[in-house]
Amino acid sequence: MVLFDDYSMLHAVIMAGGSGTRFWPASRKLVPKQLLALSGQRTMIQSTVDRLGDLIPPDRQMIVTNKILAEAVREQLPELPAANVVGEPCKRDTAPCVGLAAAIIKRIDADGTMVVMPSDHVIASPEKFQAALAAAEKLIDEDPTRIVTFGITPTYPAESFGYIQRADEIPADGVSAFRVEKFREKPDRATAESYVDAGTFYWNSGIFLWRASTILDALAKNVPEMSKHLHAIAGAMGTPEFDAVLEREFTAIKGTSIDYAVMESYDNVVMIEAPFPWDDVGSWQALSRLNDPDENGNTVVGSHIGIDTKGSIIMAQEGHTVVTIDVEDLIVVQTADATLVAPKHAEERVREAVKALEERGMTDKL
Known part of the structure; x- marks a missing residue:
């Protein structure tokens, strides 16, 4: 049963290139945290795909991972087309990962909207998650230049998370949505306590929605050298030279996070107060x-x-x-x-x- 058939052009990008060093010795280079079952029988990456339900079909789901993990990911997710598991030649942080995925999506769907999410979070209510994605996509349909993210209401003054400061509330379907005042770096203890006391700060979930074209334009403006390499990769898609071009151009990119490259300076960001329970599964506790x-x-x-x-x-x-x-x-x-x-x-x-x-x-x- 398709839950939201009005949202047929929504694509999912799952970032799965992390090494999970804080989960050593269970997590290893060839079997990192996202490929482990830490709760229940399904691995973390399988659970991430599971929670999409019928909202986004397998042919519009993409996994971006390290090339040495690509085959293991394909084995865990046999329902995805093999080509939808994209192997990065090397680790270059989240901005190049996002840019590569956006370039691929834009080639097949010029107006496509992407939800980008990590592969190693736990979200216990997939129905609420899917409804929140649908509400976020509608906000982007209303204004295609928007970027939408999810903020997690903090339960303690965490020093290990970035924070999002909300501004004024805006209308949204079934969710609480706010314009973003500012993204804040990981704080010290006293600053984190002040954020929690203020009641207007949220943990940064690392989950984003945007048009593929919007994020590519933002990368071109803010990190033009990276954008040149991504443009070269996009130009080789569908040709016999693609693998060689991907290896050469992606390796030449100077890596940085999507937060630093785009989010901290972008002026049209909306935050939805996450209506779903969330855990980043950051360490053994x-x-x-x-x-x-x-x-x-x-x-x-x-x-x-x-x-x-x-x-x-x-x-x-x-x-x-x-x-x-x-x-x-x-x-x-x-x-x-x-x-x-x-x-x-x-x-x-x-x-x-x-x-x-x-x-x-x-x-x-x-």
Whole structure:
């Protein structure tokens, strides 16, 4: 059943090139976080596609990922046409990723609208998500130069998120929508507290909608050198030289984020107050939000025996049992070739472990 057949020109772009280093040792270069099942049976990228439902059919869904992950993504999403999984030759941040996807979409649909989203978020209400996308697309139909994003009402003064400051409210179908006053960088603790107290600031979800032509025009204005390379790639589409041109031109791009390249300076941005529950699954403690803890506050994925164990996060691979005795607030992650043990408050330092492995040449553990 098609839910919104009036919105036939909406395309989905799922960014899936991240390495998920904060989820080491479960997340690896060849099997990063988005390819793991951290909650339920479906992997994160499969769940991201699932929540689109019937709103956007598979032939208008595109995954942009690292070329070394492209085949693994295709295996996890066999319903998508193989060509809809686009492999970037190298990592160049989100602006080139968005530009590449926009160039491809504009070639096949000159007036196409894109929803761009990360592959590693959890949104528990797909129906509300789809309805919000439909409302956002209508806002763009009313003014094709608009960019629409979703703001998450903050529940605590997070220092790890960027923020969106809202301005005046505008009419929208079934959602609360506001003009954007300003995008704010990740704040320190005191600034984050002031944002939450003000009541007019939201976490930046990293989910955006725009016409493909609108974002390409904005990139051409703000980052013209990047735009030249994207234009060259677009010119080679459909030719035998495309792969070689993509490799050469994309590699030559100086990477930057879409927030820095466009969002922070664009003057026609609308924010919808997200009507759906959202989690960015940024680190191991997210497992406690995605899976019900036991009576001792432990979140367990796999086989575990806990003796006087409280408030810990335990993950074990199939066929292996982790036993903990007299511990509290630990993260213990066991895989076939590496084990992580860390206090929960030090979860951000997992990246240091990854860096240490790189420095010691232990690339087989990455």
